[in-house]
Amino acid sequence: MAKPSKKTEARQPSSYELMGGRIQKIINSPKAQRARDVTIHRLPDESATDWARFLEEVAEAENVRVQHIEGDGVRLTWTVSAD
Template sequence: MAKQQSKSKAPAPPTPYEMMGARIQKIINSPAAQKDRSVVISREQHESSQDWERFLDEVGENDNVALEHRADGSVLLSWTVPAED
């Protein structure tokens, strides 16, 4: 009897945008960033400027997040934690 081949596909590799998001998420989730509720982030050379701008636009849409663009191209990302009802 022949074995049936699995028709499930291997998961697609993450996109450059997803990899950038994962990198920044690790920075944001660090204990120091969580304590300060702020972090300075920068685009890395291998990351596209379009992905960087998309990320900043999407993050900036959140009510509890503030972005401060700095002269060196980095961004100070700060947030507040809303009070629970």
């Protein structure tokens, strides 16, 4: 009998993780970081449930303002607190 392989297959990212990665790249861009302002739209292939979850989570973040705009979009602005 063959032994089970010790190699583990990489887990595929969830649709929420893929969307989060896309949004993270936008927010972390030098232009967005300088302006502390970014506009993000849900893409047609992204789940409305994932988008709603993202909006709920970002709304809970301190120092972040969420402004809903037309067409499944949001404008995020943020401040950096002085420590």
